[in-house]
Amino acid sequence: xxxxxxxxxxxxxxxxxxxxxxxxxxxxxxxxxxxxxxxxxxxxxxxxxxxxxxxxxxxxxxxxxxxxxxxxxxxxxxxxxxxxxxxxxxxxxxxxxxxxxxxxxxxxxxxxxxxxxxxxxxxxxxxxxxxxxxxxxxxxxxxxxxxxxxxxxxxxxxxxxxxxxxxxxxxxxxxxxxxxxxxxxxxxxxxxxxxxxxxxxxxxxxxxxxxxxxxxxxxxxxxxxxxxxxxxxxxxxxxxxxxxxxxxxxxxxxxxxxxxxxxxxxxx
Amino acid sequence: xxxxxxxxxxxxxxxxxxxxxxxxxxxxxxxxxxxxxxxxxxxxxxxxxxxxxxxxxxxxxxxxxxxxxxxxxxxxxxxxxxxxxxxxxxxxxxxxxxxxxxxxxxxxxxxxxxxxxxxxxxxxxxxxxxxxxxxxxxxxxxxxxxxxxxxxxxxxxxxxxxxxxxxxxxxxxxxxxxxxxxxxxxxxxxxxxxxxxxxxxxxxxxxxxxxxxxxxxxxxxxxxxxxxxxxxxxxxx
Numbered sequence: 001x002x003x004x005x006x007x008x009x010x011x012x013x014x015x016x017x018x019x020x021x022x023x024x025x026x027x028x029x030x031x032x033x034x035x036x037x038x039x040x041x042x043x044x045x046x047x048x049x050x051x052x053x054x055x056x057x058x059x060x061x062x063x064x065x066x067x068x069x070x071x072x073x074x075x076x077x078x079x080x081x082x083x084x085x086x087x088x089x090x091x092x093x094x095x096x097x098x099x100x101x102x103x104x105x106x107x108x109x110x111x112x113x114x115x116x117x118x119x120x121x122x123x124x125x126x127x128x129x130x131x132x133x134x135x136x137x138x139x140x141x142x143x144x145x146x147x148x149x150x151x152x153x154x155x156x157x158x159x160x161x162x163x164x165x166x167x168x169x170x171x172x173x174x175x176x177x178x179x180x181x182x183x184x185x186x187x188x189x190x191x192x193x194x195x196x197x198x199x200x201x202x203x204x205x206x207x208x209x210x211x212x213x214x215x216x217x218x219x220x221x222x223x224x225x226x227x228x229x230x231x232x233x234x235x236x237x238x239x240x241x242x243x244x245x246x247x248x249x250x251x252x253x254x255x256x257x258x259x260x261x262x263x264x265x266x267x268x
Numbered sequence: 269x270x271x272x273x274x275x276x277x278x279x280x281x282x283x284x285x286x287x288x289x290x291x292x293x294x295x296x297x298x299x300x301x302x303x304x305x306x307x308x309x310x311x312x313x314x315x316x317x318x319x320x321x322x323x324x325x326x327x328x329x330x331x332x333x334x335x336x337x338x339x340x341x342x343x344x345x346x347x348x349x350x351x352x353x354x355x356x357x358x359x360x361x362x363x364x365x366x367x368x369x370x371x372x373x374x375x376x377x378x379x380x381x382x383x384x385x386x387x388x389x390x391x392x393x394x395x396x397x398x399x400x401x402x403x404x405x406x407x408x409x410x411x412x413x414x415x416x417x418x419x420x421x422x423x424x425x426x427x428x429x430x431x432x433x434x435x436x437x438x439x440x441x442x443x444x445x446x447x448x449x450x451x452x453x454x455x456x457x458x459x460x461x462x463x464x465x466x467x468x469x470x471x472x473x474x475x476x477x478x479x480x481x482x483x484x485x486x487x488x489x490x491x492x493x494x495x496x497x498x499x500x501x502x503x504x505x
Contacts, residue, residue, distance in 0.1 A: 142377060153370040 065095060067168045068189070072243030073105055073118035074203040076234050077174035078217060079182035080226035080252075086114045086174040087230045087250040087263075089203075089238050092121055101246040101267070109135055111258065112176040113148050114251055115155070118203035119169035119189065127169055130158060148175035148183040152193055159191035166190050170202045180255050205241035212237050223252045223259065235265045275393040289397055290390060293346075293420035296399035297432060300345035302467055303332070304431035304439055305403040306460050307415040311453035311483035312405035314343045314415075315460045316433075317468060318476050333480035333491055337362045340375050340406025341480045341489040345433030346420075347399035354398060358382050375406035379416045379424050387422025397421070401432045405480065407487050435467035442466055453483055458504055461497075474498035 072093045077086040092103035106116040107128045115131060117124040134154060138146055146154075152173045159167060166189045173185040186200040187193045194200070199217055201209035212233035221229060230250050238245040248263035279289040303316035316332050332348075335341045336358045344351040361381050365373035382402065390397045402418040417432065418424045429447045431439035446459045457479065465472050474494030482489040492500075 141380070142374065147371075150369045150371050154368060157368050 068119050068170070069204050069243060070095060071119070071121040071124075072204050072241075073124075074201075074205050074209060074234060074238045074241065074244040074248075075105055075116035075118045075172050076199065076201050076209050076213070076230060076237075077114075077116060077172050077184055078199040078213070078221075078226060078230055078233075079184055079197060079219075080221040080223060082176075082180055082182070083223045083226060083252055083254040084114075084174045084176060084182040084184065085223075085226045085230045085250060085252045086116050086172065087234050087248055088116050088118075089234065089244040089246065089248045089265075091238075091244050091246040093243060096242065098246065104249075106249065106251060107131075108251075108258070109151065109175075110145055112253060112255075113146070113151055114174050114253060114258075115151075116172040116174070116202065117169045118172070118206075119167075123167040123169040127155075127158070127167055127171070131155060134158070148173060148177055148185070151175070152185045152187070152195070156187055156191035156193050159187065159189060163190055172200050172202050174200075174253065176253060176255065204243040205237045208237035208240050209233065223254055227252050227259070227261065231263050235263060239266055277391050277393055278396060279390045287390065287421070290421045293397040293399050294401075297346040297401045297420065298434065298436070300347070300400070300433045302431060302433040302435050302439060302464065303343045303345045303403055304429070304443065304460060304463055305343070305405055305415045305417075305427065306429040306443065306447065306451070306456040307405075307413045307427065308451045308453045308456035309449075310413065310485070311456070311481060312407070312413045312415050313453065313456045313460050313479060313481050314341065314403050314405045315464055315477060315479040316343050316345070317464055317472075318478050319469075320476075327475070331478060331491065333478045335480070335489045335491075336378060336404075337372050337406070337489070339372055339408070339482060339487045339489055340378055340404065341482065341491075343403045343405075343478070343480060344400045345436075346401060350398040351400045351402070354382060354385065354400065354402065357385055372409070374408045375404060375414045375416070376408070378406070379404050379418060383418045383422045383424045385422075386418060386420060390421060403430070403432060405482055406489060407482050407484055411484055411487075413482070413484060431463065438466060439463050453481065457481065457500055461500055461504055472501060474501065 072091050074089040086106050088105040090101050090103060091098060092100035105118060105124055106114055108114055117127055135146055155171055168189055170189055171187060175183050177183045184200045185193055185195045186202060199213040201213060216229050216233050227250055234248050245265060246267055247265045250261050250263060252259045279287050282288050301317055305314040314333060318327055320327050333341060333343045334355050342355060358378060362373040362378060386398050389395045397420040404416040407413050415427045416424050417427055417430055429443040431443060442463050464477060474497035477497060479492040479497055480489060481492060
């Protein structure tokens with residue numbers, strides 16, 4: 001199978017025009033019809049397997065897909081007046097194939113602390129397990145609940161431990177501290193922490209999410225308004241991202257309790 | 269420690285169910301210089317005497333009361349070099365805790381991990397128990413002053429006031445009479461000095477005793493300077 005190679009004499013096929021990046025002007029290797037010049041998407045490096053029948057449909061694009069985009073995700077968290085909200089989409093995909101529409105990415109650590117994880121699904125689940133493990137041990141040993149600040153530092157430490165073979169997940173921490181004020185933090189896959197007072201985002205459509213948050217966010221929103229803002233920001237962002245969507249879930253955390261609602265969005 | 273040919277413990281049970289090595293370690297503690305501590309409502313004080321074998325000894329730079337974190341400190345009775353090992357380990361563990369959680373290690377956790385180390389040395393191969401009892405003083409984020417004793421066996425106890433080392437029985441009786449639940453830090457420091465004086469041979473001054481204080485007002489553990497100690501002593505007179 002030769003994609004886009006017009007000089008191939010083996011098969012008769014349409015000449016497909018694409019702006020492929022010409023890597024070099026090397027002549028083709030004898031007998032190798034997989035072009036060294038034109039790069040169809042490498043599935044996920046380092047496995048540069050030749051395109052097979054099943055993968056064929058996804059080959060007509062230019063970008064290399066990174067490991068953080070393999071499963072797709074959108075996670076967002078915002079601070080309101082004495083409350084925080086955290087939301088995520090529901091999609092689980094394997095590259096372009098959607099495989100589940102109810103995949104959890106936001107996890108409750110305790111009544112006032114939630115963590116959302118965007119990235120490679122296996123690492124999302126593993127980190128949830130690891131965090132629960134570490135938190136439970138802490139609470140047993142110290143006989144007190146873990147504050148969001150301590151949790152964030154713990155998570156950062158866990159990620160940095162794997163500095164040269166990281167977990168492919170970018171987390172978002174949302175909670176209320178001991179005094180009841182909102183706490184938001186995010187970090188990259190190796191644990192660089194960023195705390196903010198307004199909103200944090202993560203996922204394959206983080207650019208979209210940032211734009212929606214900047215536009216829609218207002219400080220000191222009440223819990224119902226916060227819910228609306230989060231829902232609108234999330235749904236509008238994932239609609240323009242092929243890898244996230246299929247509905248969503250929003251959790252609003254206040255001192256009184258947690259309000260969780262499912263979002264009905266475009267199922268595509 | 270505990271590898272190669274010596275992977276069996278040297279601390280073994282006697283027929284009566286006693287661990288003799290630990291008993292002997294407690295004897296070493298009972299022969300050590302007195303140390304005491306008092307937990308007041310707004311702080312904790314720990315103190316010990318610093319008598320030297322001869323007048324030629326330069327004692328200003330050697331201290332028995334040591335800070336472990338910003339808000340906790342140790343003092344001991346028993347074998348000095350063993351104490352220094354425990355102080356190092358405790359400081360390192362407190363820093364590792366801070367690295368992991370970005371929060372000061374609470375006194376209770378410090379006590380548990382130090383006690384755990386001391387217990388290890390009663391069950392690991394080729395080592396002997398530490399010949400010290402520790403008094404741990406500190407204040408946590410919750411503002412409650414805490415005083416703990418840790419023994420060579422690894423057992424730990426929380427105290428309102430206690431004494432260890434030589435003459436500890438008399439000292440504890442004295443403390444029992446003087447201690448009140450609503451005692452404040454200033455009274456506690458005075459009481460501590462009076463208790464030390466009970467068993468002290470010779471003249472007590474700012475240079476031959478050490479006092480460590482952690483107060484609820486700033487949550488910081490600090491050693492009193494010889495001048496400050498002298499002031500307290502003069503007031504007590």
